[in-house]
Amino acid sequence: DAMVIQNPRYQVTQFGKPVTLSCSQTLNHNVMYWYQQKSSQAPKLLFHYYDKDFNNEADTPDNFQSRRPNTSFCFLDIRSPGLGDAAMYLCATSRGSYNEQFFGPGTRLTVL
Amino acid sequence: GESVGLHLPTLSVQEGDNSIINCAYSNSASDYFIWYKQESGKGPQFIIDIRSNMDKRQGQRVTVLLNKTVKHLSLQIAATQPGDSAVYFCAETSGAGNMLTFGGGTRLMVKP
Numbered sequence: 173d174a175m176v177i178q179n180p181r182y183q184v185t186q187f188g189k190p191v192t193l194s195c196s197q198t199l200n201h202n203v204m205y206w207y208q209q210k211s212s213q214a215p216k217l218l219f220h221y222y223d224k225d226f227n228n229e230a231d232t233p234d235n236f237q238s239r240r241p242n243t244s245f246c247f248l249d250i251r252s253p254g255l256g257d258a259a260m261y262l263c264a265t266s267r268g269s270y271n272e273q274f275f276g277p278g279t280r281l282t283v284l
Numbered sequence: 285g286e287s288v289g290l291h292l293p294t295l296s297v298q299e300g301d302n303s304i305i306n307c308a309y310s311n312s313a314s315d316y317f318i319w320y321k322q323e324s325g326k327g328p329q330f331i332i333d334i335r336s337n338m339d340k341r342q343g344q345r346v347t348v349l350l351n352k353t354v355k356h357l358s359l360q361i362a363a364t365q366p367g368d369s370a371v372y373f374c375a376e377t378s379g380a381g382n383m384l385t386f387g388g389g390t391r392l393m394v395k396p
Contacts, residue, residue: 176327212292214373214386215328229383262327270316270335270377273384275327 175199176276178263184282185253193248193279195263204246205273206238207262215262221246250281258283292371294391303361303394307374307387310355314376318384319348319359323370331359331372361392369394 177196185191195204202223207215219228221240235257237249250257260280264273297303309317315336320328334341334348334357341348347360357374371391375384 212389214389216386217383220383227383264327272318272330272333274330275320278325278327 176263176265176274178261178276178279180279181277182280182282184284185250186284187255188252191250191253191281193250193261193263193281195246195248195276196244197263197265197274198244199265199267199274200243201265201267201274202243203266203268204240205264205266206236206246206248207264209260209262209278211259218248253281253283255283257281292389292391294393296393296395297364299364299366299394299396301364303359303364303368303392305359305361305372305390305392307357307359307390308355309357309374309376309385309387311376311378311385312352312355313378314355314385316377317348317350317357318375319346319357320373320375320386321368321370322373322389328373364392364394366394366396368392 179194205220206218209215217229218232218236219238235251240246260278262278263276266273318333319331321331322328332343332346332348334350339350345362349358371389373389374387377384
């Protein structure tokens with residue numbers, strides 16, 4: 173089945189220790205997104221790639237970076253995780269604009 | 285750790301009853317709307333979408349109503365089942381159509 177895959181599902185890191193979350197898709201969608209979702213809150217868009225074009229949300233901290241080496245993969249790098257970065261990180265994909273976004277299962281990040 | 289989130293509004297219904305979940309949006313330029321269902325520990329799952337040139341769209345057991353005059357969106361679930369228990373988010377987009385803005389979410393609890 174075509175899908176959005178996120179690894180790992182659970183990630184524990186230490187305060188200030190860089191961490192990378194990964195997302196892959198078999199849908200061949202050209203747009204990929206990263207969202208942060210905290211407990212009992214709505215997902216909040218961090219950034220997205222439209223093909224190779226990177227689009228950063230204005231309020232996304234510099235601590236968060238992303239890479240998309242090819243159509244299928246997208247990475248979220250957190251350079252120096254703080255306690256406030258503990259959250260569920262969701263990857264999503266879509267076929268262009270004005271189409272539904274397909275979400276992965278998320279990676280739950282714990283910062284010790 | 286994770287910051288404490290807001291308590292989600294909760295709708296509690298009896299199995300077999302109809303459910304109505306409401307969402308207000310503020311951007312009058314929003315022209316595409318989606319309802320997502322999110323079960324605990326999972327990513328959001330697409331339920332139904334509607335474009336701003338429509339005021340009603342039906343799916344299987346679900347209906348979305350859009351009132352652009354008052355900027356209101358609703359999701360109706362017919363014959364609610366225990367498997368419908370989840371958090372429901374409305375999302376809107378405008379302009380380039382890539383960036384979804386999520387509403388606050390409503391927790392639906394179905395009593396057997």
